[in-house]
Amino acid sequence: MTFVGPVVNIAWKDLILEVRTREVVASVLVFALLVVVVFSFALNSVPDSVRDDMVPGVLWVAFSFAGVLAMTRAFVLEKEKGGIQGLLLAPVSRDAIYFGKMLSSLIFLLVVEAAFLPIFAVLFNFTHFSPWLIVVLLLATLGFVAVGTLFSAIAVNTRSREIMLPVLFLPIVAPVIIAAVESSSALVGTGIESVSPWRWMGLIGVFDMVFLVGCPWVFGLVLEE
Amino acid sequence: MPSENLPYLFAVYSITWVLFFAYVFYVSRRQRELEREIRDLKAAMESAEVDSSPSSG
Amino acid sequence: MKLIGRLAGGAFLPLVAALMVLDLYLIFIHAPVATADHRFNLQRILYFHVGIAWVSLIAFTVIFIASLVYLWKRDDRWDALSHSAAEVGFVFASLVLITGSLWGKGIWDRWWTWEPRLTTMLILWLIYVAYLMLRSFATNPRQAARFSAVLGIIGFIDVPIIYFAANWWRGLHPEVVSGPLAETGSLDPTMRSVMLFTALVFTLLFTYLVKQRMSVRSMEDTLRRAKYTFGAGLGRRQS
Numbered sequence: 001m002t003f004v005g006p007v008v009n010i011a012w013k014d015l016i017l018e019v020r021t022r023e024v025v026a027s028v029l030v031f032a033l034l035v036v037v038v039f040s041f042a043l044n045s046v047p048d049s050v051r052d053d054m055v056p057g058v059l060w061v062a063f064s065f066a067g068v069l070a071m072t073r074a075f076v077l078e079k080e081k082g083g084i085q086g087l088l089l090a091p092v093s094r095d096a097i098y099f100g101k102m103l104s105s106l107i108f109l110l111v112v113e114a115a116f117l118p119i120f121a122v123l124f125n126f127t128h129f130s131p132w133l134i135v136v137l138l139l140a141t142l143g144f145v146a147v148g149t150l151f152s153a154i155a156v157n158t159r160s161r162e163i164m165l166p167v168l169f170l171p172i173v174a175p176v177i178i179a180a181v182e183s184s185s186a187l188v189g190t191g192i193e194s195v196s197p198w199r200w201m202g203l204i205g206v207f208d209m210v211f212l213v214g215c216p217w218v219f220g221l222v223l224e225e
Numbered sequence: 226m227p228s229e230n231l232p233y234l235f236a237v238y239s240i241t242w243v244l245f246f247a248y249v250f251y252v253s254r255r256q257r258e259l260e261r262e263i264r265d266l267k268a269a270m271e272s273a274e275v276d277s278s279p280s281s282g
Numbered sequence: 283m284k285l286i287g288r289l290a291g292g293a294f295l296p297l298v299a300a301l302m303v304l305d306l307y308l309i310f311i312h313a314p315v316a317t318a319d320h321r322f323n324l325q326r327i328l329y330f331h332v333g334i335a336w337v338s339l340i341a342f343t344v345i346f347i348a349s350l351v352y353l354w355k356r357d358d359r360w361d362a363l364s365h366s367a368a369e370v371g372f373v374f375a376s377l378v379l380i381t382g383s384l385w386g387k388g389i390w391d392r393w394w395t396w397e398p399r400l401t402t403m404l405i406l407w408l409i410y411v412a413y414l415m416l417r418s419f420a421t422n423p424r425q426a427a428r429f430s431a432v433l434g435i436i437g438f439i440d441v442p443i444i445y446f447a448a449n450w451w452r453g454l455h456p457e458v459v460s461g462p463l464a465e466t467g468s469l470d471p472t473m474r475s476v477m478l479f480t481a482l483v484f485t486l487l488f489t490y491l492v493k494q495r496m497s498v499r500s501m502e503d504t505l506r507r508a509k510y511t512f513g514a515g516l517g518r519r520q521s
């Protein structure tokens with residue numbers, strides 16, 4: 001209770017803020033749509049059959065960049081308005097701050113993804129939906145925010161944070177992106193099946209567990225000063 | 226022995242050494258720069274002490 | 283530490299140079315030529331390539347350990363070690379990509395394939411880049427030390443996962459000569475020992491370069507501190 005309470009409170013604070021300002025979800029959703037539109041321009045000369053095979057790849061490119069953008073925002077307000085000092089002064093552990101911020105980012109990204117998927121399905125004629133895709137989506141998004149919350153807190157304290165976050169974030173989550181694309185392709189029946197989707201999901205699961213332990217462990221060190 | 230692959234071999238071994246020497250050169254140049262800066266700073270500190278001693282006295 | 287310091291003072295560089303010449307003799311004269319296919323001279327690239335790749339992994343291990351100890355003890359020397367290992371490791375990691383790319387051009391006639399170890403190396407290289415960028419974008423040296431130590435730890439934990447992912451992703455190429463997923467016994471014993479010797483020589487070269495970089499780093503620190511106290515002294519006098 002002493003741990004869950006602060007976590008939920010911090011996440012709740014972010015959610016209220018988001019409902020009032022609508023800063024993250026709307027802008028990230030628009031950005032993801034733009035990525036997809038650019039992709040359809042870029043893939044113009046590709047025949048339809050090949051294009052169908054590329055759908056999971058396009059989807060995860062959009063989600064990866066949307067994830068970067070959403071995570072950039074996670075600590076910007078805290079930093080600019082001095083909220084982080086308030087959080088640090090509050091009698092809660094650093095772990096609670098980490099998990100609270102992570103929870104709110106997770107909810108934001110899941111909302112974006114839920115809104116984005118139907119539009120994407122229409123634009124790319126994406127009809128082979130599988131319920132397991134939702135599991136992949138949940139696992140991969142959890143991995144994104146687990147790493148993203150830590151690096152967002154780092155990047156916001158450096159000069160040129162907009163560049164620093166993707167540079168830190170994308171190489172580290174590379175295995176999640178690979179596994180997400182591969183398992184989605186296998187689930188919707190496109191592409192070459194190298195390894196079964198279950199093993200890929202297992203890999204994302206392992207990644208999530210490792211970084212849900214590792215990131216909060218070092219998170220407190222990032223905030224000190 | 227076929228020599229068709231020799232250019233690759235040549236490229237690998239020369240690029241490796243060129244890069245290593247470039248790095249060593251970079252480090253030693255940085256070292257020389259720092260040595261000069263330390264010397265300048267020492268000189269500046271000494272002259273500052275000389276300047277300040279009559280005014281403080 | 284002291285022994286290494288004394289060695290680095292005089293005999294270390296000539297020793298590394300002599301071993302490197304011996305290594306080149308072993309690679310080009312002593313080691314048998316691969317006759318199995320059209321590779322012939324190309325396999326001689328692998329001695330350097332594997333040795334350098336080995337060092338770039340060792341370098342990240344050094345970063346990891348030094349980062350852990352730094353966060354634990356907050357002793358600046360450990361930060362100097364991980365910073366230096368990162369910079370030298372970056373040089374090695376770049377060389378892995380270049381030599382690997384040249385080898386690939388020779389053997390597969392393409393500069394780049396998304397082969398598991400190449401992919402892992404590319405991502406490792408990107409993590410090195412991120413590490414060095416993070417240091418230069420940090421707002422003060424203490425912050426640089428803390429943030430980069432965090433990245434050093436997270437990055438090191440990530441490398442095996444990347445390797446697994448890349449391996450499942452494109453696990454179709456043979457020629458695994460070393461590493462955890464290697465097929466053992468596929469290599470001629472002389473070639474194997476030459477390869478190990480090359481790895482040893484490059485490890486010594488790495489040690490020497492890190493040592494040099496650390497001495498430069500300690501000069502940087504001394505200078506910064508001296509400037510700071512000097513500046514503070516001037517400020518006091520003016521007020």
